[in-house]
Amino acid sequence: MADNSPNPVPFSEPPYLRGLPSPYITDAHREFQKRCRRFMWENLIQHAMEWEKLGTVPEHVFHTFCKYNMLLPNMPAPLPVDWLKRLGIDDILGVKVEDWDYIYTGIYCDELNRSGLSGPGGSLNAGFAFGIPPIVKFGSKELQERFLPDLLTGRKRACIAITEPEAGSDVANIVTTATKSADGKYYIINGTKKWITNGIWSDYATMAVRTGGPGPSGLSVLVVPLKNHPGVTMRRLKVAGQVAGGTTYIELDDVKVPVSNLIGKEGQGMRLIMTNFNHERLVIAIGVTRAARVALSAAFSYCLKREAFGKTLMDQPVVRHRLAKAGAELETMSAWVEQILYQLCHLSKEEGDLQLGGLTAMAKAKSAMVLNECAQVAVLLFGGNGFTQAGQGELVEAILRDVPGARIPGGSEDVLLDLSVRQLVKIYQAQEKKLSQSSKI
Template structure:
């Protein structure tokens, strides 16, 4: 298949990764969905295959490949019908590891990034707080310097991998009086004394562990400060573009999977002597959904291309998430309807897809917040670039 974005090497990688998922992951999905625990062995297998290091520099144990390999990884993870498993993987690689790759020093990359590439350590990102939500500047977690350590107090919530992970990339205020200029980023071992976690009971993403974390006088070595004090807000804003683009790609892939499954079902389901994919009302509705999905998909690919070239894509990535997640919710809802009563049965994939998809317009910045961010960019001419 000809593509302006994907080479033959990309297609071979997709086929290889798809086979890996079917062999090593799919047989365990139902168990992980039921238990809410992803067994440790699969992280090591991902590491052995190099899947955690696609976008990581070779000097840190990765492969240094272009972002379309990342897009393929994300798309295929959405097509095994476990948004929770997919979230655990991409939160580790593209939330925690991205900060280590871009902002970690040699010591931090060696201690945390390289083991993360190998699947020996599992990371998570801690920005959102119980009272803060999308208001990053309003966070209350503090990190007060004491000698060659920092003492951290506060809480974080909605942290994917927060229960079973090994470390967290944590945002905290080193200068509470300085607003967003007083935010810094730390690497905190989750087995540190004073760290406690509570597992949240979610509507969807049930295979992944999502935590509320408390930090009670947690002592963190000063060498675990990323960059310098006060740089945290810029680091967070820079990483948001990647997170939002990831969720946009996830959404179009999720919708594509729903449409593929629905079409297969419609081609086999017969009523009144013909398969239901022959009814004009259903055919035309299906076409509208496919068109919406494909428009988001092609837009998202264009943003991946721009980001891979190093362009500033905060506006585009925010639009990708805003429109793609809304589209995916609509597509999955309608595809469940195509299945009729079977769409409402847990033995079929649509019920789980519907629950998992609903997180799209919420996580990584709600649609309401994204609209205001985009408005500030296109109307107020505001830029969210990181100050050097």
Template sequence: MNNTYFTEEHNLFRKSLSDFLQKEVVPHIDKWEKTGTIERFIWEKFGEMGFFGINYPEKYGGLDLDIFYTVIFLEELQKINSGGFAAAMWAHAYLAMTHLNKEGSHEIKEKYLAPSITGEKIGCLCITEPFGGSDVAGMKSTAVKNGDHYILNGSKTFITNGVYSDYLVIAAKTSPEEGNKGMSIFVIDRDTPGIASTKLDKLGWRASDTGEISFTDVKIPVENLMGEEGKGFPYIMQHFALERLIMGINAHARAESAIEYTLQYMSDRTAFGRSIDKFQALRHRIADIASEAEMCKQFNYLTAQRLGNGEYVVKEATMSKLLSTKMADNAINECLQFLGGYGYMEDYPLARMLRDSRLGPIGGGTSEILREILAKMIIDKKEYKPAT
């Protein structure tokens, strides 16, 4: 283990989390992959173990630990070969809950963040729209203030935990005429009248519930506004750095998992009188993908350290997601090939891993959008600044 970033306490935490996942989660994964529903009990067990409170304040039941505990949480989730289960967990803990913690009032934190840490409540983050995609500024959903409520209308799509969550953290335009400067963030209870969800059928991430959600004259109490009205866009942009880095870390972790499995398979599989890990053509390809995975991992660790130190690493996090997800797709595709026909069989892990990995260059900002963001920063010298 890399002692530059991980202490003995980190390593003990990793062992504890790994043991927990093998005992409590792995036996149910195949069932959840088939049903598309993660049973409620596991959320509460995660809460009991403190895994949802890793980086949150002790005041609300969290552990207030450093960012490398989060890195471990993400890496270990990738090792159980269910991108959907992993996504449901980290989308709750690091998308929905991040906004609660950063922008929510004390009352909102007591009502939503504290039970999210215990696993009693599940959250989702609603930003992407059917006709918006990565164009957050082009959002159409509106929340018009009317007395002591906002009236929300619009729709969201591709929302992880979008069907079975208990509350929704949602972005909508409170002043549409002001463009991205007129956007705000709210938290809404799932059972609020006017909310309807439809479950989407996906290529991968089969265990997670990904939903399309419509909002028809939904009444949001004014106290459910998070942060300042009109500051929603910079809040979202500020947290995108964390989301992109999460997806970069996920990518290097699943690539490593695929490589580890494939190396074991190659040492056991024989052809022409010797194990296939003795053939130079395969050895050199493994050397390439392992090198690329290691380089992404080390860059991601350094970026995580800087983020944990309070630096605004939007450029580096964007690079992390862009390159790490591309690397993981290539590595897993190569690993599947090394298994030959068995790689294509559902009884072996690479088929699911390939499907799940393919979401990496799409979700949380497509690779095409990320390249344009980076081009603006590198060529046009555009600067992105944190919300004030």
């Protein structure tokens, strides 16, 4: 839809877009949503399926988004206001950069993924969501001066490069090495990175490397040049879903990087990576929840008109049962994500990481489970059409292929579920210790 009329099909929109009251959404948020939806339709959503089938979003789309500051919303809130002001960036579609909060982030990510396909949006936002934030949060002043002017304006592109062929969710055991040169001026990097979203188009990678011994204490993070840099070889990987996302395999053979490209200090890599994961997982959860809406509402609409055994599918109790079970999961997930976004607006970064880190990991894992349920239901109800990469069911067929891309990146499902409970146990133990100490006073 090009206009802002709410989609009347059940499960197609979050409650506030159906005209229902919301404790989180202000008039300013609603006005931004209208402008954002119009921009996304004109520049991305109406072409999303075409570009996903082609496997690449045209390069001019990235530049258009940057021209209107429409990739900055992928960064954690609050935005780096001082840097943006220095670069002459004062607003995002009318919202002052200093007024940006996580509710705006949620609206933006929802609209970015309105097509239901993660590949087209993922081809644009990975650098801003995952690659640039560690430089903003932990980079030295000198490092920021060298890289942020080009990265924040989109003159150069970035990605995040953590995963390796033998180390995905097990970040602590990556093996790509960065050894200092004899003169101490460079790191010499050797290793491989795999499944790197946007890597093929990126000028730089925010890369996890091993500068020390085994385990998490030996990890560091560097800004590593990619395109046309000596020793760097990149090729695209064929993946089942998210085809337009530019998934890349990177080989690093004696790649020289100045020691001044270190983000933070040596040995701090695990902490830097984990801190950024909270935002990454939240952004994924928002987009995944929108994809689940697209799949389930498409199935709902189809069931109202498709006839079988002398009546519509919607007249079949078993069909209504499937829609109800998936819809309950979807609306529950949507409400949880909104709650986390609101809480982040009212907590400091440190308190948000502490209180919501485990829950955000759990939410990301759960959102992918919900997408899996909604996509499976949609494909089943579309029948043969849902098994065909063209025609009425092509969208739900593509969304189902995207499901592993929701369940694995950003920490695979089982790892995140375990992590979330371990984090909750830590919080409980810390609180219990405080209570026992206070009772002794």
